[in-house]
Amino acid sequence: MLFIEVFQDLMLLPRSLHASNAETLPFELKGSLFTLTVMHLFHLDHAVIERHLLDKVKQAPGFFNNTPVVIDLEGMTEPKQAIDFERLYALLRKNGLIPVGIRNGSPEYQEAALLAGLPMLPERRSNTNANGLIRKTDLNELTASLRNRIIRQPVRSGQEVYAPDGDLIVLGAVSAGADVIADGNIHIYGALRGRALAGVKGNIESWIFCQSLEAELISIAGHYQVCEQFNPTDLAKAAQICLREERLIIEHLTR
Amino acid sequence: MATIIVVTSGKGGVGKTTTSASFATGLAQRGYRTVVIDFDVGLRNLDLIMGCERRVVYDFINVINNEATLNQALIRDKRVENLYILPASQTRDKDALTKEGVERILSELKQNFEFEYVVCDSPAGIERGALMALYYADEALVVTNPEVSSVRDSDRILGILSSRSRRAEQSENPVKEHLVLARYAPDRANRGDMLTVQDVLEILAIPLLGVVPESSAVLQSSNAGIPVILDENSDAGLAYSDLVDRFLGKDLPHRFIEIPKKGFLKRLFGGG
Ligand SMILES: Nc1ncnc2c1ncn2[C@@H]1O[C@H](COP(=O)(O)OP(=O)(O)O)[C@@H](O)[C@H]1O
Ligand SMILES: [Mg+2]
Numbered sequence: 228m229l230f231i232e233v234f235q236d237l238m239l240l241p242r243s244l245h246a247s248n249a250e251t252l253p254f255e256l257k258g259s260l261f262t263l264t265v266m267h268l269f270h271l272d273h274a275v276i277e278r279h280l281l282d283k284v285k286q287a288p289g290f291f292n293n294t295p296v297v298i299d300l301e302g303m304t305e306p307k308q309a310i311d312f313e314r315l316y317a318l319l320r321k322n323g324l325i326p327v328g329i330r331n332g333s334p335e336y337q338e339a340a341l342l343a344g345l346p347m348l349p350e351r352r353s354n355t356n357a358n359g360l361i362r363k364t365d366l367n368e369l370t371a372s373l374r375n376r377i378i379r380q381p382v383r384s385g386q387e388v389y390a391p392d393g394d395l396i397v398l399g400a401v402s403a404g405a406d407v408i409a410d411g412n413i414h415i416y417g418a419l420r421g422r423a424l425a426g427v428k429g430n431i432e433s434w435i436f437c438q439s440l441e442a443e444l445i446s447i448a449g450h451y452q453v454c455e456q457f458n459p460t461d462l463a464k465a466a467q468i469c470l471r472e473e474r475l476i477i478e479h480l481t482r
Numbered sequence: 483m484a485t486i487i488v489v490t491s492g493k494g495g496v497g498k499t500t501t502s503a504s505f506a507t508g509l510a511q512r513g514y515r516t517v518v519i520d521f522d523v524g525l526r527n528l529d530l531i532m533g534c535e536r537r538v539v540y541d542f543i544n545v546i547n548n549e550a551t552l553n554q555a556l557i558r559d560k561r562v563e564n565l566y567i568l569p570a571s572q573t574r575d576k577d578a579l580t581k582e583g584v585e586r587i588l589s590e591l592k593q594n595f596e597f598e599y600v601v602c603d604s605p606a607g608i609e610r611g612a613l614m615a616l617y618y619a620d621e622a623l624v625v626t627n628p629e630v631s632s633v634r635d636s637d638r639i640l641g642i643l644s645s646r647s648r649r650a651e652q653s654e655n656p657v658k659e660h661l662v663l664a665r666y667a668p669d670r671a672n673r674g675d676m677l678t679v680q681d682v683l684e685i686l687a688i689p690l691l692g693v694v695p696e697s698s699a700v701l702q703s704s705n706a707g708i709p710v711i712l713d714e715n716s717d718a719g720l721a722y723s724d725l726v727d728r729f730l731g732k733d734l735p736h737r738f739i740e741i742p743k744k745g746f747l748k749r750l751f752g753g754g
Contacts, residue, residue, distance in 0.1 A: 380656075381687055383641025384634055400687060402637045420685075 265330070265449075266319075267299045271310055273318055280322040286456070291323030297348055298340075301331035310336060312343035381417065382407055395425075403443060409433070422446075431470050436480065440466040450475055484592040486600045488619035489662075490643075492635025494606030496627045497664035500700055501722075502603035503531045504711035505623065508726030510565035511711075514598045517556065517591055520570035521615035522605040523579060529569040532559065533707025541571040546583035552590055561712065566597075579614045588618055608642060617648050621658040623691065627665045628676040633685050636661075640686065660691035662725065667696045668741045679739055692725030694718055695738040 284291055296319065300310075316326050328348040329340045337347045376390035381399030387406040388395060395409035400417035406424070407413055412434045413425045419437035426433030426448040433447050440461055444453050447470045457477070465480035489502040499522070506518035519542060520528035529535040534557050540550035545568075552568075559565035591597050604615035616622065622643055626636040643657045644650055650657070663682055671678040683690060699716030703709065711722040717738060724734050 380644055381640075383644070384637040386641045386645065400685075402634075402641075402685070404634060404638070405641075417687075418684075 263327070264294055264296045264324070265299050266296050266324070267302050269302050270304050271308055271315070273314065277318060277322065280319075280324070284323065294324050295327045296324045297328050297330055298326055298345070299330045300333075300336055306333060310339060312340050312345055316343055316345070375411070376409075382421065384421075401437075403441075412436070419445075424451075426470075433470070435468040436466070438465050439463050440468075440477070445475065447475060484597050484600055485620050486588060486602065486618050487621045487623060488602045488604055488616040488657075489623045489625060490604040490612065490616050490639050491625040491632070492606065492608060492612075492639040493627075493632045496625050496632055497662075497694065497700075498606075498625050499527045499531055499603050500704065500710065501623060501625050501662055501664065501694070502601055503528060503709040504719075504722040505726060505729075506599070506601040507532075507559075507562055507565060507709040508711050508722060509599050509601075509730075510559070510562045512726065512730065513564065515564045515596060516599040516601065517566040517568060517595070517597045518601040518603060519568040520603050521579070521611050522603065523570050523574060523576045523611055524572065525605065526570045526572040528603050529557070529567060530707060531704045532567050532709060534559070534567055534569075535707070538569045541569045542587070543571040543574045543578045545587055546578055546580065552587065552595065556595075561708075566595075576609070576611050579611055581614065581617065584614050585618065608638065612639075613642070613646065616643060616657075617646075619643070619647060619657050620649070621660065623660050623662050624686070624688065625662045625664050626682060626686070628663060628667075628671055628678070628682060630677065633677065633682055637686060640688065659688040660729070661686060661688050662692055662694065663690065664694040665696045666693050666738065668739060672741060679736075690736065691728055692721055693736055693738050694721045694725070 280291070298315070319326050326345055328346045329336065330348045332340060332347065340347070374391070374393040375396060376388070376393060377396045377398070378388055379398050382388055382397055382401045382405040384402045384404030388397070388408065390409040390411065392410050394411040394414065395407055396414045396416075397407060398416050401407050401415055401419050401421045401423065403420040405421035407415070407421065408424045408427055410426065410428045410430065413423050413436070415423070415437040417437075418439035418441055420441045420443070422444040423435050423437070423442060424444075424446040425435045427446075429448050431448040435445055435447065440457070441463055442454060444451055445468055446452075447468065450470055450473060452475050461477045461479070466477050467480050468475055468477050470476070487505075489498050489505065491498050502518055506516050510516040518528065518532075520526065521542075522528070523543060529538050537557050540555040542555065544550040545552055545555045555568060557567045557569065559567065588600060591600055602615045602619065605611040616639075624636050624639060626632050640659060643659065647657050649655065661683070663679060666679070667676060670676045679690070679693060695717050697710075697716060697718035699713055699718050700710050703713055703716075710716060710718045711726070713719040714723075721738055724737065728734055
């Protein structure tokens with residue numbers, strides 16, 4: 228099972244042009260927010276993993292195109308099973324995925340992964356269980372703390388906007404190459420040409436609304452579709468998107 | 483109060499320098515004290531198109547490094563009154579363009595030289611030179627060609643203007659954006675080989691300042707070192723004249739968007 232999730236780096240430096248000193252800096256460290264595919268590994272059987280990966284690729288050709296992936300080990304059914312991370316790395320790499328780290332592993336796993344060049348990434352935040360589903364009690368807490376974010380300009384290619392703990396409302400278009408991300412719903416009063424990820428902390432009740440669906444990718448609580456999977460009759464129309472029984476449902480918005 | 487205008491695009495070869503030269507010339511022709519600065523350190527194109535390459539002694543970087551004064555580096559245009567050029571250096575490395583240096587020179591140009599318009603010809607890309615050219619801008623001419631990759635790059639530049647310019651950082655009024663659609667060929671757009679004006683406007687969603695047709699006059703003028711706006715018999719020259727008038731507030735219809743009638747008749751009757 229694959230989920231798309233959002234990580235927030237710990238180190239956030241101001242997004243400004245760096246001032247030049249006497250010596251110019253050879254590099255600059257900046258925090259950034261990434262959407263990454265997470266592979267939840269349940270048990271290690273290289274042949275079975277490969278077969279399922281090939282299935283996925285058949286559904287969405289070109290989606291695994293050197294896609295960075297985080298391996299989550301929380302759901303390992305036999306937590307003592309040894310993992311040869313180098314072999315796993317090679318297998319994923321061969322199928323278009325590039326592992327960039329692990330998450331939720333025992334200290335033994337962490338050590339073995341580090342030797343293979345895979346660092347440990349911060350744990351999943353609260354509110355979700357291993358399946359990315361939200362627990363009932365957490366839902367109440369979430370609604371209590373909703374904070375919405377309104378963007379009054381178009382979101383341009385290369386930009387990324389995140390509304391933590393609430394809805395994201397964009398008054399213009401979202402360009403191809405731009406990402407809009409929210410813990411709650413996403414409302415776009417313009418065309419959606421980039422990627423929209425709603426309910427990224429696992430809220431399966433989230434919706435996406437847009438005036439014209441031309442998206443590169445849509446995702447709700449980790450369940451995603453890329454544009455190649457859209458029904459052509461849904462394209463370039465006002466749409467509302469929700470999740471029903473783990474499937475994204477796209478409906479036309481009529482006035 | 484001087485207005486700083488950046489001519490930018492993201493992509494290279496779309497017509498920024500051509501536009502900077504004609505736009506600055508047009509403003510000066512209409513009586514405004516104007517200086518055009520070449521931010522393309524290392525390439526140095528603007529002085530060629532303005533026809534003053536033989537008169538370059540000192541450059542922008544010399545002034546930033548206090549190796550020359552602005553008085554020494556500014557080149558007065560021979561054809562048009564009120565017009566000055568600050569050339570880029572051909573050799574020095576781009577790191578010499580510092581925020582403080584650029585700011586000092588811009589404020590000197592505004593205060594001591596009383597320029598009304600400062601036009602900054604940006605290099606391609608989103609690296610230092612391009613960021614410096616747009617950082618202090620009050621307005622931006624975003625030059626785009628009618629093709630997908632150029633439009634995408636312009637979209638990216640618009641994002642940078644709205645988040646990383648000085649106006650954005652200081653939460654002042656945003657940089658005023660104008661679209662210049664250059665190298666437009668209506669027949670190719672109608673055939674679907676290129677994006678149409680409408681396509682581009684739909685994606686970028688900023689006001690259209692002018693459409694400059696694809697024109698052989700541009701290459702001829704730049705080879706001759708004369709900004710094409712001075713060629714009043716050319717379609718591109720007229721397009722730039724309209725563009726400058728529109729910038730200064732005139733309400734003019736857009737020409738050069740439709741397929742020229744003459745070409746159509748020529749094709750019908752097979753004339754040459
Ligand atoms: N409207 C036009 N019609 C035909 N050629 C053009 C036009 N505008 C620019 N060009 C040509 O395109 C090339 C790049 O133009 P330039 O202004 O130097 O672009 P940039 O500064 O964006 O790199 C030059 O060879 C120029 O002559
Ligand atoms: Mg140029």
